[in-house]
Amino acid sequence: MPPSLQNMPGPYFGEFGGRWVPEALIAALDDLSDAYASAKTDPAFQAELAELHRSYSGRPSILTEVPRFAAHAGGVRIILKREDLNHTGSHKINNVLGQALLTKRIGKTRVIAETGAGQHGVASATAAALFDLDCVVYMGEEDTRRQALNVARMKLLGATVVPVTSGSRTLKDAINEALRDWVTNVETTNYLFGTAAGPHPFPELVRDFQRIIGVEAREQVLALTGRLPDAVLACVGGGSNAIGIFDAFLDDADVRLLGLEAGGDGVESGRHASSITGGAPGVLHGARSFLLQDEDGQTKESHSISAGLDYPGVGPEHSYLASIGRAQYEPVTDAEAMEALRLLSRTEGIIPAIESAHALAGALRLGRELAAQGREDAILLVNLSGRGDKDVATAARWFDLVDADADLTEGGAQ
Amino acid sequence: MSATARRISELRAEGRPALIGYLPVGFPTVDGSLRAARALVEAGADILEIGVPYSDPVMDGSTIQAAAVRALDGGVRLTDLFRVVEGVADLGAPALVMTYFNPVLRYGVERFAADLASAGGAGLITPDLIPEEASEWISAADAHGLDKVFLVAPSSTDARLASTAAASRGFVYAASTMGVTGERATVGPRAAELVARTRAAGAENVCVGLGVSRAEQAAEVGAYADGVIVGSAFVRPLLEASSEDEGIAAMAAVARSIAGGVRAARTGGAA
16 A cells, blocks of 8 residues: 555655745744644644534534535536535635633734735634734735735734735735734744645745645545545645645545646636746745746746735645645636636626636536546536635626626726 | 855855855756856856756746746756856856756656766755755765755744854855845845854855845845845846846946945945
């Protein structure tokens, strides 16, 4: 039997991962690693987290089979893992509750976070409110416009939102600014990193806090269908929802794992956020992984209609899983994602986040391929990582659902 | 011995610390950065630190970020870096390159080391590379006789100070404070303590950077450090000037003032 791929420890995943950070952060990363190592085996910590899942965020999240949607995917079975139903509207709460508990454990009183779509920022602001921590969220200025409603949510929860005006003014630059804050204030501050990327221990730690998605889903699919799914699909920006649902299936060799990257206008156009499909190995934000870069190693700007996937890097464990062929990664264009968003809304009454719609578009594509091979009995498990409330303004503009001069509450007219 | 370490020990024999001046390549233009670097040495910098503008400079404050954006928007490339390093090689001031590590990885670590050595560069300062991740760079640097300047911070443990000092050649870069580059009103007391701890951990030369921007600060830091590293205070006049000539003249004036501070560091009075 090959060695298990589940629960892989950092700092390295094959040649990926590590700690490519300033020395000033090493002590804090070591403290966090030590605190996490002791929390991991501390029944009291695990019990507190489990109780928060049960009575605060609403776990376990349910499965929903979507036959009317699946009819457009060649008639295969499609089952959604409903992380969109969590408190705060996405899988991000799973990670921040764990990290907020760790923050208390290491005695820090202030947390910082980066956010793209605002989902992680909202989750962080929520956990900070719950645990009485000061909270500063860094968000690219461009994203504060795209996701104005989430900015208001964070402020309502008591967080300070700092619009980042450097670089491309999106998620990548928000992480840069958060890292600068952390270097400066590391003695009082913990960085609630939002995705399974960054320096060790974040890829391992965030994956561990998200792996409950796959652990639940694997049992639930078995109970519902009597067997494992043929494929598990998830969108990949940094990759936390994807690694969260993949981990429990890594040793099930017959279960195909498919990560859907943001293809923007198409990878061939150069305007995309498909780090694995269209990037090359390098170092960004503390880890060696695939990233979008030019010949001189300058990070290239990513492009996606989805703020949460609009990131030129990806978590190192995904780079590793791609390198050994255990998971495949494919791009989904803005247009494909928006069509999948419309279709799920119309056929099933569920408006997904644009991020998650990339995974749905992947399911439509894969379902049709499998059906063409006579595999209509295939079961596809899709991680519906977030709900689409935050994206209504973007969708309204995309589908031309409002008068051109209407000022939508989210983001306003652009 | 490395050229950088030799220069620092010569200056030590003269009774003063080194002034190490940072300027990014390609800012305001490639030729302008070459002229500025030459002017900086003429104004009293003993060692040059040529910065590679990078898209994601997490250790830099707003001044150096702004210069990097201007340089990258102007189309600066790594080939320009080697040209500028070559262009200052005749000045007698060792030229170190300060770079985030991804450009080096992308260029090829061995190829970068070879091209830097043949351009006459002294070595690299690597703000986001810790010795544990640096085995490829350490081998290449050793093969080409280049300096390896790693950083230490007030948060570094004694064990890490020792391993970082052991991995470094040229000097150890002590970050004066927890934070990013930029001018500060005061250099805190933690810098002196860090220099003492780093020496006790085995470092021969310890130079202090982050926040030094005036002659009095340079004198204060130079009283205990082997070198005083100044960046943002030299970059800001270049950012604010309305012409390249004006910017270089203003930068040189700042440099002469700080060089005076460095020369007064161990004589009891500030310049």
